[in-house]
Amino acid sequence: MKMTIRIQTELFDVGREIEELSREGVGAIASFTGLVRAEAGLEALILEHYPGMTEREIARHAEEAARRWPLLGVTVIHRVGELRPGEPIVLVAAAAAHRGDAFAACEFLMDQVKTQATFWKQQRRAGQAVWLDAKPSDNERAGRWK
Numbered sequence: 001m002k003m004t005i006r007i008q009t010e011l012f013d014v015g016r017e018i019e020e021l022s023r024e025g026v027g028a029i030a031s032f033t034g035l036v037r038a039e040a041g042l043e044a045l046i047l048e049h050y051p052g053m054t055e056r057e058i059a060r061h062a063e064e065a066a067r068r069w070p071l072l073g074v075t076v077i078h079r080v081g082e083l084r085p086g087e088p089i090v091l092v093a094a095a096a097a098h099r100g101d102a103f104a105a106c107e108f109l110m111d112q113v114k115t116q117a118t119f120w121k122q123q124r125r126a127g128q129a130v131w132l133d134a135k136p137s138d139n140e141r142a143g144r145w146k
Contacts, residue, residue: 001066002073002095005058007049009081012091021073021095029073030102031093032110038085045089046122046129047080054078054118061112065094068108069101076113108145115142 014033021029036045062074073095083089092113094105121132
């Protein structure tokens with residue numbers, strides 16, 4: 001299985017990343033692209049991570065996805081740094097022979113990245129930054145995979 005995991009400050013090209021997953025045997029690629037929500041008064045979302053540890057944690061979940069579903073490839077790209085409303089923040093893509101496996105793996109991976117990967121988030125509004133806590137609803141969604 002081809003696995004790509006990157007943490008970066010730069011924008012990513014969704015089309016290019018999907019093309020990288022396309023190869024012989026792939027019949028479906030499911031993807032999710034998360035954007036910084038354009039909420040009233042939001043100036044920026046600032047993300048920090050623990051280099052090395054964050055990538056290993058995401059890889060662990062990608063390997064778990066490959067044990068659950070017959071995947072041919074996985075891509076997870078997460079941006080860090082200061083991001084503006086409307087900018088892409090995360091891409092999760094899963095390639096498989098069949099759509100059901102690709103959809104399920106993509107959803108599983110996004111739930112795990114959202115709740116298990118070591119990221120810290122701040123919102124900046126009116127020049128003041130506030131750390132964000134995990135949402136109980138995200139943990140509930142991720143818990144259904146246990």
